[in-house]
Amino acid sequence: MSAHIRNFCIIAHIDHGKSTLADRLLEHTGTVTLRAMKSQLLDDLALERERGITIKARAVTMRFNRGGKDYELNLIDTPGHVDFHYEVSRSLACCEGVLLLVDAFQGVEAQTVANAYAAMEHNLKIIPVINKIDLMHARPDEVAEEMMNSLGTDPDECVRVSAKTGVGVDELLDAIIEHIPPPTGDPDAPLQAMVFDSNYDDFRGAITYIRVMNGTVRKGQKIRFLRAGSNHDVIELGRFAPARESCEELKAGQVGYLICNIKSLGDVHIGDTVGLASAQGTTPLPGYSRPKRMVYCGLFPSDGQDFTELRDALERLAINDPSFEFEPETSEALGFGFRCGFLGLLHMEIVQQRLENESDVDLVQTAPNVTYEIINKRGETVSIRKPQDVPDPGDIEEFRQPIVRCSVIVPNDYIGAIMKLCQERRGIQKSQEYLGAQRAMLTYDIPLAEVVYDLHDKIKSCTKGYGTLDYEMVGYEPADLVRMDIMVNGNRVDALSVVCHRADADRRGRAVAKKLKAEIERHMFEVAVQAAIGSRVIARETVPAMRKNVTAKCYGGDITRKRKLLQKQKEGKKRMKAIGNVEISQKAFMAVLSDSEGG
Structure with a gap:
């Protein structure tokens, strides 16, 4: 067979x-x-x-x-x-x-x-x-x-x-x-089936996609997920043709699905091995290496009310997409939300769109960032997934960034433009080889943070759409990195903090401050918007105060009357500035966070 x-x-x-x-x-x-x-x-x-x-x-x-x-x-x-x-x-x-x-x-x-x-x-x-x-x-x-x-x-x-x-x-x-060679499995051996995907059906529960490596699985048998350690009865099994088509058994070499009345997708692990519950000592198949999340960002419900709704939607999506992970986090500016890890920027965009389309959740997304490593003064290595976790500069011995090896295939006419682009992104050239008379493959080591934002778009732009990019993780290397904070009226806005190269901090700080100045509504007192590295302010914009014309009712007469009213207004504004809070609207956050450069 x-x-x-x-x-x-x-x-x-x-x-x-x-x-x-x-x-x-x-x-x-x-x-x-x-x-x-x-x-x-x-x-x-x-x-x-x-x-x-x-x-x-x-x-x-x-x-x-x-x-x-x-x-x-x-x-x-x-x-x-x-x-x-x-x-x-x-x-x-x-x-x-x-x-x-x-x-x-x-x-x-x-x-x-x-x-x-x-x-x-x-x-x-x-x-x-x-x-x-x-x-x-x-x-x-x-x-x-x-x-x-x-x-x-x-x-x-x-x-x-x-x-x-x-x-x-x-x-x-x-x-x-x-x-293509036929599969080598033995239908009479103990059952070993690889779980390569899963899906959730509102009426049938978790649907497990399997490839039978050895043995035979039949309807009505009791099976065991070897790594998860849970036992289930096979209620239905079948193949995709391309719709689900039930059958009585799946033998070694066949691909199909199992339905076992599993109500929680958390019980199904991609890469797990399915064996018979009665057969003790079945060895699990080598599973898949865990996916490396490259990009992290915060997802928050836009009105602050749908936190549980967002959590349910993320759980449903994570069942179907094991390469995506999330954990709860709190932001002073945006309230309760989740820190989510993705394989790349397109993956992040897809997950966000699926959440909005399939679960009807309205989202605010913070600026995407990559995972950094810090060696502190005590010699410990700490993983940094969000800028707020970066310790004070005095406690950092070494700041390390992830490096990826990028392979760019381009027509020969655009080699110069790609070299210039990669050098601007602090890339180090590793090799250059010609695939034919017209095209070459350039290999560069570039910091991941420089790749994930818009390198793909820039390559497409400067090669008129002919350039293509692929990258793989190489490791972590030391770099001159800093955490840049944004402060409004002296208070740090955690959702707008970013980790960037020291040479880029001034430009990015000025850009964010300028954008926030345009978006923050004017108050009765002037508001300072500052970008800072540690205690050093590197950029500042001032949102001017709204000014009420207190001297409108004075017509002619002594100037001291006007001075007295203006002085009274000045003291009132000073007191308001000391105790007043600055309201940053959701629209202002959206305007700053939606910018791909983080500013």
Whole structure:
């Protein structure tokens, strides 16, 4: 049975046509009728369809008859963006082969290289596929050469397809059956199944996505999550075709789902192993390495009232997306909220949009920051996830920032512009290699804080959209970093504190102070808006006082009458300044925090 199973996933750079190719495979194998067909069928999140990108990996089982034999093809469609590389790594662990998809015009891109290396680390069979050969400017021969130079693939093995028109899809299906090895699991061995995803259904509870490595799981059996240590009865199991389709059993090598009346998603851990409750001593499979959160920010309910609603929404989302984490935090300015960790800036944007669209929660988001490390005077290493945790400068022995290795692939005409951009971001060049006659790959070590804000956008701008970026964490290195505080009327506003390089602090401080001056409403006394490093003020703006014309009723006569009224007003303002509070409206926070540069 397992000799006729093929498990594979499609990996590629963003927008190279993964979801469209998945549509054609579903069509050619007859899994979906033409009437039910729609573009990007597997992208079932509203946000995925709206943005035209894949966010969650999706599994689907296809039946295909070739030479009188029935084959079961299990496809996992994966995201292409660098932020969702964790989804790709989970999918690779459940497959024996991959389709490495490359655009026939754009060629090998940064994420193509990263995904290909990830597949090689898992020892998977790689089938190189050149897509979009129907384009007027397609250059498949040059792209095949690029793939050979950068990835070491054989140009003769490249399958050329057009996912849009369906040309070459039959040849691709033949290549999948011929070249991807069948799974090696034993259906009669003790049950071992890998949990690679989970979803929450309001009516059925937690739905666990599994790939059976060894053994067989049947309806009605009592199973055990080995790492979580919880036992459950299998109420339903089945495959995705692409909708849920129940069956009686899943054998070694098959991909499907389990429903066990689990009401809390917290009981399902991605990377856990499912075994039979009766079989003692089943060894857990090696799980997934925990995702590294790169970017942190605070999420607060905008009216301060929906704290429990926001917590419920975050819990629901965290069940479905294990790469996202959150913990409660309190801000003097914004009230109760949560500190959330994300894989990158796009991931943060997606989570925020999903919260607003799916749970109808109105949010205020603080400026994103990365995790720093501090070695204090006692020699202890402390992780800093938010600027407010940075100790006083006198207690810091060494301030360390995360460094990432960035691979930028650009046409040769733009190499100078990219070098200038990376040097401005304090990048150190590591290598430069040419993929072909027209394109080069530049490798730089750049501080993560300089990458996450807008490096991707800047690369796209200065290369007219042709440059692509991929990055991976290298480690922490010492740097001249400071915590910059914003003070309004002498009081520190914790939500606006940022960690930045000492050389950038003046510029960013002036920008935030100027913006706050424009946004804070005028009071009866003047308000000082200051940016400070420790006790040293580096920028200041003053919001002028509202002035009532107290001398309006004086007409002519002695000047001492006017002086007396003005002096009385002056003393009143002085007293108000001493005891008055400055109200900073939500709108003012939004205006400052929505700025990508933190000012």
